[in-house]
Amino acid sequence: EPEVTQTPSHQVTQMGQEVILRCVPISNHLYFYWYRQILGQKVEFLVSFYNNEISEKSEIFDDQFSVERPDGSNFTLKIRSTKLEDSAMYFCASSETANYGYTFGSGTRLTVV
Amino acid sequence: AQRVTQPEKLLSVFKGAPVELKCNYSYSGSPELFWYVQYSRQRLQLLLRHISRESIKGFTADLNKGETSFHLKKPFAQEEDSAMYYCALMAYGNKLVFGAGTILRVKS
Numbered sequence: 001e002p003e004v005t006q007t008p009s010h011q012v013t014q015m016g017q018e019v020i021l022r023c024v025p026i027s028n029h030l031y032f033y034w035y036r037q038i039l040g041q042k043v044e045f046l047v048s049f050y051n052n053e054i055s056e057k058s059e060i061f062d063d064q065f066s067v068e069r070p071d072g073s074n075f076t077l078k079i080r081s082t083k084l085e086d087s088a089m090y091f092c093a094s095s096e097t098a099n100y101g102y103t104f105g106s107g108t109r110l111t112v113v
Numbered sequence: 114a115q116r117v118t119q120p121e122k123l124l125s126v127f128k129g130a131p132v133e134l135k136c137n138y139s140y141s142g143s144p145e146l147f148w149y150v151q152y153s154r155q156r157l158q159l160l161l162r163h164i165s166r167e168s169i170k171g172f173t174a175d176l177n178k179g180e181t182s183f184h185l186k187k188p189f190a191q192e193e194d195s196a197m198y199y200c201a202l203m204a205y206g207n208k209l210v211f212g213a214g215t216i217l218r219v220k221s
Contacts (some may be wrong), residue, residue: 004156006160007171017199031207033208033209035209041213042212042213042214043157043199043209043211044211045208045209045210048206048207048208055206056207056208058205058208076164078159082128089156089157091157100162101147101159101162101203102209104156104157104158105156105160106156107156
């Protein structure tokens with residue numbers, strides 16, 4: 001069964017550093033997403049991406065965040081200057097159509113120290 | 114406002130007992146609801162979509178618009194059902210709004 005692949009599985013970074021979280025969505029999927037889950041809290045929507053542009057973003061997704069699809073396969077989330085409160089599990093997801101239900105990656109655990 | 118509520122953090126049942134994981138939602142539009150499951154140290158997996166009215170691994174869920182509920186049920190729990198279960202609502206903009214999740218523990 002096709003999978004969404006995320007790398008790295010765990011990243012530790014110093015406060016103020018930039019991080020890039022990488023995702024390879026399922027190849028025929030057109031919609032891409034990032035979610036995060038702070039330890040002990042709900043899974044929260046960050047951003048959706050379709051047709052090479054952001055289609056929706058949450059209030060969490062401020063100017064420190066950006067997404068990119070640099071080539072035909074990768075979908076990245078960049079945090080420009082990390083803060084302690086950015087520590088969370090970040091999930092990438094993709095879907096073939098809107099409203100179908102996503103396939104999630106296994107997540108990247110980001111720890112900001 | 115769009116919201117998903119899962120009132121139980123933990124549900125513990127014996128193997129063979131019926132299971133009902135509760136989910137209530139608040140949404141002004143026509144809701145599309147999902148159940149996701151996360152087994153230990155694994156990814157979130159789509160379990161059910163209400164629009165497909167399917168049964169996966171013996172689980173079913175019926176959308177009740179009058180009660181704004183989408184409870185997940187299984188008549189006979191198995192140990193391998195132990196996991197975290199998330200109810201989610203597809204809101205405007207094709208984004209999922211998740212509940213807080215319920216841990217299901219099936220005891221032998």
